[in-house]
Each structure stands twice: as structure tokens, then as C-alpha cells.
Amino acid sequence: xxxxxxxxxxxxxxxxxxxxxxxxxxxxxxxxxxxxxxxxxxxxxxxxxxxxxxxxxxxxxxxxxxxxxxxxxxxxxxxxxxxxxxxxxxxxxxxxxxxxxxxxxxxxxxxxxxxxxxxxxxxxxxxxxxxxxxxxxxxxxxxxxxxxxxxxxxxxxxxxxxxxxxxxxx
Numbered sequence: 001x002x003x004x005x006x007x008x009x010x011x012x013x014x015x016x017x018x019x020x021x022x023x024x025x026x027x028x029x030x031x032x033x034x035x036x037x038x039x040x041x042x043x044x045x046x047x048x049x050x051x052x053x054x055x056x057x058x059x060x061x062x063x064x065x066x067x068x069x070x071x072x073x074x075x076x077x078x079x080x081x082x083x084x085x086x087x088x089x090x091x092x093x094x095x096x097x098x099x100x101x102x103x104x105x106x107x108x109x110x111x112x113x114x115x116x117x118x119x120x121x122x123x124x125x126x127x128x129x130x131x132x133x134x135x136x137x138x139x140x141x142x143x144x145x146x147x148x149x150x151x152x153x154x155x156x157x158x159x160x161x162x163x164x165x166x167x168x169x170x
Contacts, residue, residue, distance in 0.1 A: 029106060031073050032073050034113060035062065039062055049071075050065065056094075058090055068127060069099065070102070073109055100127060
């Protein structure tokens with residue numbers, strides 16, 4: 001009889017990952033909270049983000065699985081020489097797993113939030129088309145752009161616009 005891996009060991013490791021991710025979410029920095037408030041509930045361009053998502057042995061601060069994009073928010077400790085080297089190894093591992101990694105420091109997030117969100121949105125659009133594009137609908141959906149009137153030239157009005165019904169009721 002072949003030996004099978006125990007499903008309970010797999011569920012235990014998933015449970016440990018869930019406990020670790022929960023602990024990381026509960027101990028978020030102010031910068032992580034600020035970014036999360038803009039990424040959650042598909043608030044940024046309709047893209048779904050997960051918070052403290054396990055990717056291999058690492059936990060991505062924020063991950064958009066559809067676009068394969070990870071956003072990391074780094075505190076001051078990430079500028080120490082050992083931490084810079086560890087972050088480089090972590091980024092390389094995430095890239096091998098198929099993710100693009102964007103790194104921002106806490107200061108950038110707290111003082112330049114809109115700029116950070118613009119960079120994230122730009123990369124999302126570059127990596128993935130909009131997840132739920134709106135269909136073209138309505139009059140003119142299959143036509144090209146409307147011609148523009150020359151500047152200063154009178155614009156034509158449809159015959160029915162601004163006219164009263166001149167038919168008398170007798």
C-alpha cells in the first residue's frame with residue numbers, strides 16, 4: 001500500500017499560515033492601514049487585493065492575484081544593510097513566483113498617498129486589462145467620435161430643437 005501524505009499536516013500548515021496572516025493584519029502600521037483603506041473592496045480601479053497574503057514562505061503586504069502584483073510597504077528597518085539584502089532576496093523569490101513587486105516606504109505612503117496609488121494603478125493597468133470592463137452601450141456605441149465644430153463657427157441644431165409645435169388645434 002502506497003504511503004500518502006497526511007491531509008491533517010496540510011491543514012495544520014494552512015491554519016498556521018492563517019494565524020500568522022491574521023497577526024500581521026492586526027499589527028499593521030499606519031501606512032499599511034492608509035493604503036489598505038484605498039485598496040480594499042475593489043476601490044482602486046476595480047482590482048481585488050488581499051492583505052498579508054502568503055506567497056511561498058513570504059507574506060505579501062498586499063497582493064492582486066489577477067494582475068500578479070505585490071505591493072510592499074517598508075518601514076525604516078528596511079533601510080539597514082541586512083534588511084536591504086533580505087528584501088532583495090524576497091523580491092527575487094516573489095518575481096520567480098510570477099509577481100511584480102512594488103516597494104514604497106512608510107513616508108511615501110503617508111505624505112504622497114495619491115502618487116503611490118497612481119503608480120499602483122498604472123502597473124495594474126499595464127499588467128492586466130480591467131477585470132470588469134463596461135460594455136459600450138447606447139446611441140453611437142458603434143460609431144466613431146463625433147466631429148467637432150470649428151472654433152467660432154455656428155453649430156447646427158437639429159430641426160426639432162428649440163422649435164414649437166406650430167400646428168394649431170382647430
